[in-house]
Amino acid sequence: MTHDRPATAPQPEHERAERILDAARELLMAWGYKRVTVDEIARRARIGKGTVYLHWKTKEQLFTALLRRELRQHVHTVATGIERDPDAARPSRVAREVFAEQARAPIHRAMLAGDDELLGALAVSGTGLPVIRELGFGELLARLVEIWRAHGLLTEALPAADQVFIIDMALHGAVTGGVVTGLDNSDYPTEHRADLLAHTIRTALEPAGPPNPARLRAAAQAVLTALEDARHTLDAPGLHAANR
Amino acid sequence: MTHDRPATAPQPEHERAERILDAARELLMAWGYKRVTVDEIARRARIGKGTVYLHWKTKEQLFTALLRRELRQHVHTVATGIERDPDAARPSRVAREVFAEQARAPIHRAMLAGDDELLGALAVSGTGLPVIRELGFGELLARLVEIWRAHGLLTEALPAADQVFIIDMALHGAVTGGVVTGLDNSDYPTEHRADLLAHTIRTALEPAGPPNPARLRAAAQAVLTALEDARHTLDAPGLHAANR
DNA sequence: CAGTTGACCAGATTTGAAATTTGGTCAATC
DNA sequence: GATTGACCAAATTTCAAATCTGGTCAACTG
DSSP states (O other), rough: OOOOOOTTTTOHHHHHHHHHHHHHHHHHHEEEEEGHHHHHHHTTTTTHHHHHHHHSSHHHHHHHHHHHHHHHHHHHHHHHHHOOOOGSSSSSOOOOOHHHHHHHHHHHHHHHHOHHHHHHSEEEHHHHHHHHHTTTTTHHHHHHHHHHTTTTSSSSSOOOOHHHHEEEEEHHHHHOOSSSSSSTTTTSOOHHHHHOOOOOHHHHHSSSOOOOHHHHHHHHHHHHHHHHHHHHHHHOOOOOOOOO | OOOOOTTTTHHHHHHHHHHHHHHHHHHHHHGGGGOOOOOHHHHHHTHOOOHHHOOOHHHHHHHHHHHHHHHHHHHHHHHHHHHHGGGGGHHHHHHHHHHHHHHHHHHHHHHHHHHHHHHHHGOOOOTTBOOOOTTTTEEEEEEHHHHHHTTSOSSSSSOOOHHHHEEEEEHHOOOOOOSSSSSTTTSHHHHHHHHHHHHHHHHHHHHOOOHHHHHHHHHHHHHHHHHHHHHHTTOOOOGGGOOO
């Protein structure tokens, strides 16, 4: 190789991987997994098809990497909110933010809802699990619950597993809508639904009254660490190393 | 006609309609809407196919009548529970019972979840609404919420519409399961999930502390009336009168 | 003749084989 | 050494023929 490339310089390979993912993202939202072809992705990225396979072994791995990136960015958004205001680290606030983000981002919603139309074969992974679960969402939620409990942001009246279940249930219900709630019911704004989700989780799981500011800050710190770890876990293998 | 048939005598037509619905029910659970043929229903009911069309104009109307009957029986179950114990009229208890019933009865679950596999074309009605909604489930829930509020079984801190949304959201989430919750997760018993749903609705929507016994009894009475009305509404047109 | 039936039909669905598309590879090229 | 696109096997789509099924109604029954 021509001298060692300084680590600080932008790695062209990584940049290219991002470009490919950008192209895949556009096409995914426009056409859905099934109808997107690797050829078309390569064309959009102004690259030969073979080059795509220099980055990922299969189409599925490429898109998994994309979903990881989406989730990673979302985790970053949540983390930023918490850095700005520790109160955003409370369970109800985090759930609210996840819901709100889902309403904005079609891909994120598809992951949470297991949308077969958009994700196609990706909706359930090879092991039969929903992608979102495969991506470690469950583990992250479980860890957050432990942190929240340790810092008094969740009651200890209920076992942690039950609290995970309730958060999961409420979030899923809010995302996929119910019997009465039409998903197209646009006169019931997203923000309002998000508030109701937050209200539900707060009253069902959080201790009464506002949290102690000092404990809240400590909790926020721990949550940020957990999110940072999750982001690290989500660092998608996108280069040669992962191949073969 | 040969004399007027006394109204007290069992009407063979009605009995026959029930037999047809029984046959349809068995087949629906075994094969799903799409694969059940009217021929097979007639055979099971030991009746000519033409006779089926003496009762309902179309296959879809036949199955809608079946779903109505299912729902009617379920409403009856809930009502019986309330007659036995007025406490069962509380929002959290009703939600719990609906969830528990859904776990037992495949058809009921399919209606709540909008299961395309089992209900096929029936999952969403002609107007694009989930069947369950078409059957007046939404209206019933809205009416119950009003009753609960009037009798102090629900806070007035939240608008009624919001409470409907939350109940709907929680119920739907519990039924369809979330990201973490595998639907096959058999080591998380139905009864326990039902308890968690009840807990969520109780803490999120009901006033703190046990309800005043006198008011509870009055509320139970009003709820029973509403259920009775719903049952009446659900009386499926199953005879000639509805034809043409 | 009122009530019931199943042969019948048009339209929907399924089948299956040929034609096309697409994920993935690798020899040729830069 | 990195990149590419022609190439291939396998998957998917097409499309017409074959089959099935919802719904009707003339015939039949008691």
